[in-house]
Amino acid sequence: MIGKIIELLINGLALGALYAIASAGFSLIFGVMRVLNIAHGIFLVLSAYLTYFIYRCLDMGFIEGVIIAILSVTALGLLTEKLVLYPLRAFKESLLILTLCIGMIIEQVIYLTIGPVYIMNPVLISGTIDMYNIKISTNRIILLFLSIFITLCLWAFLKYTKMGKAIRAIVQDEEVAAMYGVPVKRVRMITMGLSCALVSVAGILLNSIYMFDPSIGWEFMGVAIAVAIFGGLGNVFGTVAAGLILGIIESFVGYFISTNLRLVSYFISIFLILLIRPRGIFGGGKT
Amino acid sequence: MKILEEIKNPFKLSSLLLALLLATFPFLGNYYILDLLILSNIYAIFAASFDIISGYAGQISLGHAAYFGLGGYFYGFLIDWFNIPPALSFFLSGILVAIIGFLVGVPCLRLKGAYLALGTLAFSETVRTTILAFPSVTWGQEGLQVNRMLHGIIHNYYASLALLLSSLIIMHYVVKCKLKLYLVALRENEDLAEAVGINTAAYKLLAFTISSFFSAISGAFFASYIGVISPRALTISLSFRAIVMSTIGGIGTLYGPIFGAYLITFLSEAFRPIILRGSDIIYAVLLIIFILLIPKGIVNFIQERLRSFLKL
Numbered sequence: 001m002i003g004k005i006i007e008l009l010i011n012g013l014a015l016g017a018l019y020a021i022a023s024a025g026f027s028l029i030f031g032v033m034r035v036l037n038i039a040h041g042i043f044l045v046l047s048a049y050l051t052y053f054i055y056r057c058l059d060m061g062f063i064e065g066v067i068i069a070i071l072s073v074t075a076l077g078l079l080t081e082k083l084v085l086y087p088l089r090a091f092k093e094s095l096l097i098l099t100l101c102i103g104m105i106i107e108q109v110i111y112l113t114i115g116p117v118y119i120m121n122p123v124l125i126s127g128t129i130d131m132y133n134i135k136i137s138t139n140r141i142i143l144l145f146l147s148i149f150i151t152l153c154l155w156a157f158l159k160y161t162k163m164g165k166a167i168r169a170i171v172q173d174e175e176v177a178a179m180y181g182v183p184v185k186r187v188r189m190i191t192m193g194l195s196c197a198l199v200s201v202a203g204i205l206l207n208s209i210y211m212f213d214p215s216i217g218w219e220f221m222g223v224a225i226a227v228a229i230f231g232g233l234g235n236v237f238g239t240v241a242a243g244l245i246l247g248i249i250e251s252f253v254g255y256f257i258s259t260n261l262r263l264v265s266y267f268i269s270i271f272l273i274l275l276i277r278p279r280g281i282f283g284g285g286k287t
Numbered sequence: 288m289k290i291l292e293e294i295k296n297p298f299k300l301s302s303l304l305l306a307l308l309l310a311t312f313p314f315l316g317n318y319y320i321l322d323l324l325i326l327s328n329i330y331a332i333f334a335a336s337f338d339i340i341s342g343y344a345g346q347i348s349l350g351h352a353a354y355f356g357l358g359g360y361f362y363g364f365l366i367d368w369f370n371i372p373p374a375l376s377f378f379l380s381g382i383l384v385a386i387i388g389f390l391v392g393v394p395c396l397r398l399k400g401a402y403l404a405l406g407t408l409a410f411s412e413t414v415r416t417t418i419l420a421f422p423s424v425t426w427g428q429e430g431l432q433v434n435r436m437l438h439g440i441i442h443n444y445y446a447s448l449a450l451l452l453s454s455l456i457i458m459h460y461v462v463k464c465k466l467k468l469y470l471v472a473l474r475e476n477e478d479l480a481e482a483v484g485i486n487t488a489a490y491k492l493l494a495f496t497i498s499s500f501f502s503a504i505s506g507a508f509f510a511s512y513i514g515v516i517s518p519r520a521l522t523i524s525l526s527f528r529a530i531v532m533s534t535i536g537g538i539g540t541l542y543g544p545i546f547g548a549y550l551i552t553f554l555s556e557a558f559r560p561i562i563l564r565g566s567d568i569i570y571a572v573l574l575i576i577f578i579l580l581i582p583k584g585i586v587n588f589i590q591e592r593l594r595s596f597l598k599l
Binding site for chain 2: 105109219225229261
């Protein structure tokens with residue numbers, strides 16, 4: 001039993017770390033731009049589909065596929081910021097619907113080009129580790145370490161670099177930051193690029209755990225929402241912690257009750273969090 | 288007298304006339320058009336109910352399809368499990384979903400703007416995956432077979448028209464006469480509304496409940512007409528449709544969404560030969576164009592033009 005619990009814990013951590021990476025960008029965009037990017041979940045799916053398309057249909061290497069996918073999703077995100085989010089920033093609430101439109105268009109383009117196929121990217125290294133009766137797939141361990149590495153990089157970037165400080169300054173107060181000479185427009189671009197790169201990495205990695213179909217992006221959007229609200233919108237460190245917690249909850253609910261109820265467990269946790277601490281468990285969420 | 292004043296308004300008169308015109312359609316005997324009209328009527332109720340939350344109370348809901356789908360499922364369950372006659376379970380499903388809407392509304396009261404949109408989206412995805420999680424009860428992706436309330440397309444047509452008109456009158460009475468000022472105050476500036484003593488929480492909750500009742504009714508009618516309700520009725524695609532219909536028609540007018548529903552239903556049918564599956568792409572492009580160019584929607588646009596034309 002203890003072995004099973006440790007197994008579930010590690011699996012949940014690996015999943016949660018991926019959710020954390022995926023949701024950190026969503027939270028960061030909200031913090032810097034005060035916009036909910038509802039297309040975020042679709043970016044996640046798009047990167048997985050692009051990798052699949054390049055790897056399987058164009059017969060190029062997996063690594064090339066990953067690199068091209070990350071670059072093109074990031075470029076798409078930057079384009080969205082350049083053409084939609086920045087010029088139309090005065091629209092506020094309609095902007096949310098505009099990002100929904102962008103998400104819809106991308107989803108339908110995937111449908112129309114690649115088709116409603118289920119995809120699964122190859123696992124990085126197959127096999128399982130069997131130790132003291134604990135069985136864990138090597139893939140999950142690698143995913144766990146990779147995502148911990150990425151999270152640490154993100155943390156170091158936000159904490160110590162000048163650009164990271166600028167991002168945090170804008171999250172706190174855009175006007176004051178601008179007054180102190182923070183180049184808001186450039187920081188916004190970098191935030192968008194960063195969050196799209198993060199989400200596309202998360203998408204490709206998640207695709208080796210879950211099968212994707214084009215519309216699953218909305219489900220992951222639900223997950224990202226839960227994680228972001230749990231951790232407090234705009235609070236990246238809270239988001240990472242919330243991702244880990246929810247990943248563990250998902251893995252336990254999935255084992256003891258049903259895998260299909262994972263979103264329900266999320267919704268219940270959002271429900272509770274909103275009733276108790278509307279700005280996230282760690283506070284610091286923006287309204 | 289009040290009713291007379293209402294009818295005096297040329298726009299409302301024209302909408303009544305339009306309704307009468309629609310009533311004469313069955314005599315054309317074109318079942319294809321009739322089918323589309325029934326669907327349009329159903330979507331019109333759905334879009335109008337969305338308009339109560341978004342247009343009047345100003346709360347963006349990204350998960351309105353949840354109430355639509357739940358209405359359909361409850362309708363089926365009530366008939367199957369408790370042998371309640373279809374017409375009764377039709378209304379009961381509306382009431383049950385209204386209760387759910389109320390319960391969802393309670394935590395959502397704490398949410399403003401962005402958080403509310405997120406909460407509703409998460410709620411609808413949750414309902415959808417829950418339904419998929421119990422295939423032994425809900426038949427999963429396949430969809431639940433539902434007993435029909437009415438047989439024959441003409442009966443369904445008249446019923447849908449009657450339902451549309453009656454729910455429109457009720458919504459109009461509740462929203463435009465009783466609640467309008469409170470809800471509009473809520474939309475324009477929530478903090479200020481609170482400051483002048485409007486119980487924003489209670490009115491938001493009321494808007495949520497009324498809106499979920501009518502979307503559930505439209506969902507139940509949809510299930511009864513089609514004969515099956517599947518999780519596809521709960522996808523974000525349908526919630527998106529509600530947004531598209533009411534924005535194109537004119538948000539906050541109650542009549543606009545109906546116009547939008549007709550327009551979108553017929554448009555997507557017109558585009559069917561060109562793009563089989565991706566009609567959402569057309570909606571998305573249309574919505575972007577409307578948000579950027581005619582954010583008030585067609586109905587307001589035409590009304591303004593007419594007014595300035597008449598004054599000249």
